[in-house]
Amino acid sequence: MILQGQVGAQQVADGAQTNLRQGKTGESMVSELHGRFYEQVYRGNVYSIGSGPTALSANTITLVAATTPILGVWNPGTSLVNLVILQAALTVYANTLTTPVGPGAFVWASSIGNNAISTGSAPFNRKTLASAGSQAKAFPGGVALTGLTNNLVIFDGAGEIATGGPNTYSTTTALQLGGAGVQNFDGGLIVPPGGVLALLNTTSTTTMTVAGRLLWEEVPV
Numbered sequence: 001m002i003l004q005g006q007v008g009a010q011q012v013a014d015g016a017q018t019n020l021r022q023g024k025t026g027e028s029m030v031s032e033l034h035g036r037f038y039e040q041v042y043r044g045n046v047y048s049i050g051s052g053p054t055a056l057s058a059n060t061i062t063l064v065a066a067t068t069p070i071l072g073v074w075n076p077g078t079s080l081v082n083l084v085i086l087q088a089a090l091t092v093y094a095n096t097l098t099t100p101v102g103p104g105a106f107v108w109a110s111s112i113g114n115n116a117i118s119t120g121s122a123p124f125n126r127k128t129l130a131s132a133g134s135q136a137k138a139f140p141g142g143v144a145l146t147g148l149t150n151n152l153v154i155f156d157g158a159g160e161i162a163t164g165g166p167n168t169y170s171t172t173t174a175l176q177l178g179g180a181g182v183q184n185f186d187g188g189l190i191v192p193p194g195g196v197l198a199l200l201n202t203t204s205t206t207t208m209t210v211a212g213r214l215l216w217e218e219v220p221v
Contacts, residue, residue, distance in 0.1 A: 004019070004020075005019050005020035005021055005022035005028070006018075006019040006020070006021060006022065007021075007022050007023065007024055008021075009021075037086065037126075037215075037217075040217050041126045041127050042127060043127075044125060044127045044128065044133065045217050045218050045219070046086070046125075046126040046127070046215065046216070046217050046218075047123035047124060047125055047126065047133075047134045047136065047138075047215075047216060047217075047218060048123060048124050048126060048213055048214060048215045048216070049071060049072075049073065049121075049123050049124065049138035049139065049140050049213070049214050050124065050140060050211075050212065050213045050214075051070070051071060051140040051141035051210070051211055051212050051213075052140075052141075052211055053209050053210070053211050054070075054140075054141035054142050054209065054210055054211065055095060055206055055207075055208070055209050056070070056103055056201055056205050056206060056208045056209070056210060057142075057204075057206055058204045058206075059144065060200055060201050061104070061200055061201055061202055061203065061204055062200075063109060063151045063152040063153070063154070063200075064145075064148065064151055064152075065144065065145050065146055065147065065148040066144050066145075067144065067145050067148075067152060067198065067200070068139075068141070068142050068143060068144050068145075069139045069141070069143075069145070069198035069199055069200060070090070070106075070141055070198075070199040070200060070201065070210050070212060071088065071090070071139065071140065071141065071198075071199045071212050071213070071214040072138070072139035072145070072196065072197060072198040072199065072214075073123070073136050073137070073138050073139065073191060073196070073197050073214060073216065074114060074117050074120055074136060074137045074138075074139070074145070074191075074195070074196045075135070075136050075191045075192060075193050075194065075195050075196075076114075076115065076117075076135065076136070076137070076193065076194070077113070077114065077115035077193050077194040078115070078193070079135040079136065079193040079221075080135065080193075080220060080221055081135050081136075081193075081218040081219055081220055081221060082190045082191065082192055082193075082218070082219050082220075082221055083136055083190065083191035083192075083195075083197075083216045083217075083218060084187050084189075084190055084216055084217045084218075084219050085185040085187070085188075085189040085190070085191065085197070085214070085215075085216045086184075086185055086186060086187065086215045086216055086217060087182060087183065087184050087185060087186075087213075087214075087215040088158070088161055088182070088183045088185070088199065088212065088213065088214050088215070089161070089180075089181070089182045089183070089212055089213045090106070090158075090161045090180065090181060090199070090210060090211070090212035090213075091178065091179075091180040091210065091211045091212065092178050092179055092180070092208055092209070092210045093178030093179075093208070093209055094178060094207060094208060094209075095207060095208065095209040096207045099207075100205075100207040100208060101203065101204075101205035101206075101207050101208070102203060102205065102208065103201035103202070103203055103205055103208045103210075104201050104202035104203030104205075105157060105158075105201070105202045106157070106158035106159075106161050106199060106200070106201055106202075107154045107156065107157055107158055107199075107200050107201075107202060108154070108155060108156040108157075108158055108197065108198070108199060108200075109152035109153060109154045109155065109197075109198045109199075109200055110152065110153060110155055110191075110195060110196060110197050110198070111148060111149075111150045111151060111152045111153065111195070111196040112150065112192070112194050112195050112196075113149055113150050113194050114147075114148055114149045114150065114194050114195070114196055115149065115194060116147040116149060117137065117145055117146065117147040117148060117196070118146050118147045119137070119139070119143050119144060119145065119146045119147070120136075120137025120138055120139055120143065121137065121138055121139075121140065121143075122134060122137070122138070123136055123137075123138040126215075134218060135218065136191075136216075136218070138214070139198070141210065141212075145196065145198070148196065152196065152198055152200075154200070158183060158199060160181055160182070160183040160184075161181050161182070161183045161199070161212075178208075187217075191216070192221075193221065197214075199212070199214070
């Protein structure tokens with residue numbers, strides 16, 4: 001089957017039926033009307049969790065129920081949706097002028113089969129601006145995964161998430177550097193019912209502070 005289209009711009013009213021638009025060499029022409037997340041945000045399906053400045057601790061590198069993710073989300077086992085991860089962002093900087101200890105590599109860790117976590121907060125709805133409507137529980141930093149059934153497992157590095165600036169941390173008072181970045185998943189990672197996703201660092205430190213965001217769409221299973 002060969003698709004037939006019309007070459008050139010079209011002037012049409014709302015509700016009109018039109019031909020597919022093609023270029024002069026027969027290629028399909030696509031234009032973007034809104035931002036890429038707009039439709040699902042408008043439908044009320046996109047949520048996020050954000051953390052204000054939070055100092056790292058010994059528990060941001062562990063893999064047990066005492067772990068306090070930098071950013072995290074739990075999809076309860078009774079949930080009727082998948083959490084489709086769209087984007088994550090992070091800023092990290094030294095919070096002391098004396099011998100800051102770097103955070104090590106940032107990594108993503110996960111766990112499945114979790115039905116009894118008793119902590120977490122209601123995510124932020126990107127349409128209504130209210131912390132309501134989500135089937136998930138979010139972890140904005142400093143909150144333990146109390147009731148975690150199965151320990152976390154590191155499965156991926158978060159190499160893009162804090163590379164927007166120099167990733168070196170001075171041991172003098174003359175220079176304090178940090179980093180910031182965004183990791184676009186665009187649906188390439190799903191947290192199923194019972195799943196936990198957590199962003200962790202890998203070197204124990206209290207001299208680094210982070211702030212970030214985790215963004216996802218909730219899609220019926």
